[in-house]
Amino acid sequence: MSSSIIVPSTAAVPRITAPPNVAETAQARQVRVDRLIFLYLGTAVALFLLMGLAGLTMRAHQAGLLPLDATQFYVILTLHGTGMLAAALLGTMAALWYVVQPTLRLESGPLWLAYFLAIVAVVCVVGSTLIGGFGAGWTMLYPLPFYGWWPAWSTALFLLGNLALSLSFGLFCLVLLLQVIRTYGSLSQALALPVALGRAGGHHGQQGQHAAADPAQRMAIPPPPVLIATVTSLQGLVIVAGGAVIGFGLLGHLVDPAVKLDPLWAKNITYFFGHNIANITLYLALGMLYAILPRYAGRAWQTTRPVALAWLVVLVCVLLAYFHHLYMDFAQPRVLDVAGEGFTYSAVTAALSVTIFGALLLIWRSDFRWTLGSLLLYVGFSGWMVGGIGAAIDAFIPANFRLHNTLWVPGHFHTYFLLGVLPFVFGFLTHLLEGISDHETSRRVRMMIVVPLLVGGYGLVGTWLLGGLMGLPRRYAEQPPGGAALGTVAVAFVALVIVSLLLLLREWWRLAIISRLPAYGRELYDLGFRKVS
C-alpha cells in the first residue's frame, strides 16, 4: 500500500527553525502533541456519541415511542445542544492544531489548559442540566434563563460552563494567533495580505516560501491551513468577547435582578455569539481539509490570490452574517436585516467560488486515493454544501418569514453537523489511524460505514427539512399533527446512522490494535512509530 501513495513534496511546507528555548527534542514534542490530539479527538467522539443518544431520546419522544415529561425533554434539548457544540469544538480544534503544528511549532501547554477548561465546561453543563434541571436551551435567550422551573444555581452553573468553554476556545485562538504572528512577522503577512493585494504569490508564484531566520527578512506566504488558523483565531477572539459580554450580562441580572438587559440588544449579542461559535467549527475543520485533502489528491493546495481574498471575505462576512437570525424581530433596524442577507451571501459566494470549487478542482482527474478517512472527509464536504443550501434559503428574508423557527432550522444545521463537522472530525481521526497503522479499511467495510451514514443522515435531516416546509415549529416536546409520523421515520433513519457509527468504532478499534495504540505512549519514546504527516 505505502508504495502507491503519492505524497506531495515536503518542500511545499515551510520548515521554520524552532524557537531556541525548546529544551526537548522535536520528536519528543511531537509525541506529546500526538497524544494530546488523540485525547481531544477521543473526548470529541465520546461526546458526539453521548449527545447523539440524547438526540435520539428526543426524536423518539417526539415520535411517541418514549414517554418523557416536557421539562425532561427541554433539559435534554439544552444538554444536547451545548454538548454537541463542545464536541465539535474539541474535534475541530484538535484537527486544525495538528495540521498547523509542524509549521507553527505550538507549545502544547496551552492546549492542555484549554482541554481542562473544556472538561470543566462539560461537567458544569451536565450538572446544571441533569442535576439542576436547567432547560433554557443552549442559546439561553434573555430573559428565559430567569423564568424557568430550574433553581438559580443551575442557571449560574450553566453560565459558568459556557464561560469555561469560551475561555477554552479563546485560549486556543490566542495562542494560535500569537504564534502565527510571531512566525510570519506580522498580522498582515499571516493573513496573506500581500497575496490578496496582488503584491506577492500568484497561481504558480512564490508559494510556501520558507520563513527567513532573520525576522526582518520574513516574507513567507502562509499555506492555507495557517491562513485559516489566522482568520479563525481572530474571529474566535471576537466571538469569545461577545460571549463574555452576554454571559456577564446574564450573570449580572442573576446576581441583581435590578440589572436589566435590553431584550433586542441581548438577542443580538446572543446570536452573534451562538451563530459564530457554531459556524466556526466548520471553518476550523476546513483548515484541516486544506491540509489533508492534498495528501490524497497528490497535489498541493496553495495560497493563491483567490484563496487569500476569499478568506478575508470570510473573516468579516461570517461574523456579521448573524443578523439573519433576527429577521423576525421586526424591531431590528431594517438596514441590519438587509446587511445580514448581504453578509451571508458574500460568505456563501466566497465559499462556493474558492474552497468548494478549489477542492473539486484538486480532486478532478487526480487518481484520488480513496480510503475510509478520505471518503468520510468527502461526506463531510457534501454535508457542508447541502447544509449551506438550507442555510442560504433560510437567509433569504421572504423565505425566512415561512421557515424561521420551524423544523427547517434544525434540518439545515444538523446537515452541517451530522453530515459536515462529524464526518470531518471522524474522517480526520480515521486518517490518523490509517496512517499510524499503515493499514487501510477494505472497500466492503468502507461502503458498509459510509452508505448507512449517507442514507440515514440525509434521511434524518430530510424529516426535519420536510417538517419545516410543513410549518412544524422547532423545539416542541409534543408535536402538532404530522410531527409524530415524521419523528417515527426519523428514528428509523437514526438506526442506520447508529449502524454506521458502530461499524466505524469497530474499524477504529481494529486500526488501533494493529498500530498497537495502547502501547503508543511507550513506543513513541523509543521513536519506533511512523509519524503521520
Next chain:
Amino acid sequence: MGDNATSQVLIGAVFLLLAFSVAVVLVVVARQARGPALPYAEVTRPGYALRRLWFGVVLATAALAVVVSLFLLPYPGSAQLAHAQEVRVVAHQFFWQLTTTTFRVGQSINFAVTSADVNHGFGLYDPHGVLMAQVQAMPGYVNHLVVTFRAPGTYIVRCMEYCGQLHHVMEIALVVKA
C-alpha cells in the same frame, strides 16, 4: 392547500434542485478522480477560467436574491399600518392574549405583538395548517405584523420561540368569518 403553501412548495423545489445538483457534481467528480492522474497544471488552466465564470454566476445570483428580497419584505410600511385594524397581542407563559379573536374575510389586521415575560413567537397558521406569517413577541418591544385574511375558517396561532415547559401547548384559535 391554497396560496399560502406556494412559498413552501417553491422553497422545497429550489432546495431539491440544488441538493440534487450538488449530489450529481460530487458523484461525477468522485468518479473522474479514479484512473490516471492529469498533471495539475492541465486541470487548473481551464479550471481557473471556469472558476471566474462560476464566481460571476454565483455573485450575480446572490446580488439578484438580495434585490428581489427587497420587494418581498414582510415588514409593514406606514401605509399598510394606517389602513389596518390594530389588534393588540400579548404573549405570556403560556397563553396568548388578544383584544379580539374574531375577524372577517378581506380585513387587514395589524397585529401589534409584544410579550409580558420572555421571547415568544407569533406564528399564524391558515385553516389548512400552513404557516402563513410570523413575528417575534419580545418583552419591551411591540412588533407589527400586517395580515389580510383572504379565506374564512379557523386560523391557529402557535408559539414559534422556545419559552419554557409549555411552549408546545401555547396556541389560540382565531375565527375568520365570510
